[in-house]
Amino acid sequence: MNVGTVIGQILVALGAGLIGTAALGLFRLPDVYIRTNAVAKGSALGVMLVLTGVMVLMPSPTTVVTGLLAIAAQLFTAPISGYAVGRAAYRSGVPLAPNTHLDELARYRDQLGRQPGPPLH
16 A cells, blocks of 8 residues: 555544534534535535545546536536525525524515515524
8 A cells, every 4th residue: 555545544533524514514514504414515525535535546637627617617616506506595594594693685675585584483
């Protein structure tokens, strides 16, 4: 086993761990806004680490080009999709977690077209 193999396996393991942590956050975190943040960031970074590990383990030109294109796609799409999901949830009136004390967008509610959500208990 050489150094490249060990580094590639570590990168793949770290990426899989981040993807698993993002999945755990999807079930454990209190509201859609925090869940979206955890999944968008954790899974995107996890996928990029896995792809980097694969490029280290299989260093052919085809693998490297495909991996770099996939990483670029993750960098461009993951933050935008996370933002879009959070914005759609806010505009449709999904309530914040009960322990959230500040809604900085509340003063723009009319401009955003937000529907009032159900009352929090």
